[in-house]
Amino acid sequence: MLLSKSCIYGMRGALYLASSSNSKYISIKQISNDLDISPHFLTKIMQELTKAGLLESQKGPKGGVRLKKDGNEVALVEIVAAIDGMDLLTECALGLPGCGTAKPCPLHEQWADTRDEIRVMLEETTLTDLARKGKEGNLRITADGTFDWLPKDN
């Protein structure tokens, strides 16, 4: 699996926030409900994103989470880094430790290229990109495809 489930949930949660008007806090309960993700689990993951500085949160009624920066300034790689870490984008394809290409493995040439493709993709794709695309095509971010992308005006 390329990304852990936690990371995928984090992405979907952040994407949800990026598709909303960012002025107000949204409760994780509502997000988990709309995205059909276990509330407790999503809470834990959103907490990680908050700790990482990607979200800000407020407790109590009318509380919730929201993006700290504007969605077009948040690349996917930041979410991956916060939850899965950068291992995928720095590690060896053969799992060998501590290579800086000094003593590479036979797969290095091919893997370094492929790894870069992944990295560039994650670096160049922002939450706003995905939210816009999602709204325009009414694309799914839930298993059953029931997700409304409201408000459309973001």
Add this chain to the structure above:
Amino acid sequence: MLLSKSCIYGMRGALYLASSSNSKYISIKQISNDLDISPHFLTKIMQELTKAGLLESQKGPKGGVRLKKDGNEVALVEIVAAIDGMDLLTECALGLPGCGTAKPCPLHEQWADTRDEIRVMLEETTLTDLARKGKEGNLRITADGTFDWLPKDN
């Protein structure tokens, strides 16, 4: 992690075989010893490759495993398919089930491209490619870099 540890060990084991003269069986014990992988664990993995038809085996003294086809006919993707399955190359980046691009997720465009890069890399790289490259550059396939790539004449 892109590939499971089992898959990586399977690759390294198969690469070992491709770097040897393919006429005789090599014991898994020797392979695990040279590659510094747990013998029991590697045995289990090599069994999977044998069941998948990539290796053939013989029991008893002078027994062991060897490649069933010539190394230049074995692409990495076959090993991945045998051990991890094709999920990585067919599944959704957001973990959503059963998409055939009919109802895509917002990441689809980017991910489909990246996924293809990975697939092509795995399809176009053969064991012989890696063995040749490894011998020419004396590259490492063990954590500590102690691996000899003998015989050089393959």
Add this chain to the structure above:
DNA sequence: TATATTTGAGACAAGATAGTCTTAAATATG
């Protein structure tokens, strides 16, 4: 202030992956 709501923190359980060990079956060799 009292209450309900919501995040924060962390214990706990379930499931998947990784790794170990035991026993059986096959087979080369003396």
Add this chain to the structure above:
DNA sequence: CATATTTAAGACTATCTTGTCTCAAATATA
């Protein structure tokens, strides 16, 4: 044939990931 070697099969344990639950702290609102 007897024995040592090696794969085959699968039980078992350990570790990591995923998911659930409980309680505390903060806070909006009546």
